[in-house]
Amino acid sequence: MLYSEKVMDHFRNPRNVGEIPDADGIGEVGNAKCGDIMKMYLKIDNGIITDVKFETFGCGSAIATSSMATELIKGKPLDEALTLTNQAVVEALDGLPAYKLHCSVLAEEAVKAAIKDYYDKNNIPYNPADFCDHDCEHCGTEH
Numbered sequence: 796m797l798y799s800e801k802v803m804d805h806f807r808n809p810r811n812v813g814e815i816p817d818a819d820g821i822g823e824v825g826n827a828k829c830g831d832i833m834k835m836y837l838k839i840d841n842g843i844i845t846d847v848k849f850e851t852f853g854c855g856s857a858i859a860t861s862s863m864a865t866e867l868i869k870g871k872p873l874d875e876a877l878t879l880t881n882q883a884v885v886e887a888l889d890g891l892p893a894y895k896l897h898c899s900v901l902a903e904e905a906v907k908a909a910i911k912d913y914y915d916k917n918n919i920p921y922n923p924a925d926f927c928d929h930d931c932e933h934c935g936t937e938h
């Protein structure tokens with residue numbers, strides 16, 4: 796079977812779909828490969844992600860990975876959420892077909908963008924390298 800049961804479950808019953816109107820951080824990212832977009836909303840209290848929701852016009856794999864990503868970061872401190880990688884999300888879903896791996900990047904990037912938005916809005920200093928998309932031309936840091 797192409798997709799794991801966990802992927803199918805999160806695709807059919809995605810967790811945390813929707814919008815948080817008074818979100819503390821919002822991240823919107825587009826997938827360079829397919830043009831799909833993803834919006835991630837975070838509620839943050841004392842450095843902890845107390846609530847998270849997402850909206851996507853992405854494919855089924857993007858929905859499943861975002862759903863899993865929201866479950867993995869809910870209730871977690873920001874610095875822990877920042878270390879979430881798309882590989883970890885894919886592993887938690889028992890894998891994705893190789894040609895669908897790019898879809899999982901959308902979730903990771905949207906989480907990071909939403910945390911960055913929160914830091915920016917609250918003038919909280921951060922290390923730009925934490926938000927590097929590994930395309931170091933744009934991240935402006937040397938590492």
Ligand code: FES
Pocket residue numbers: 826829830831853854855856857897898901
């Ligand atoms: Fe675009 Fe999956 S094909 S996110």
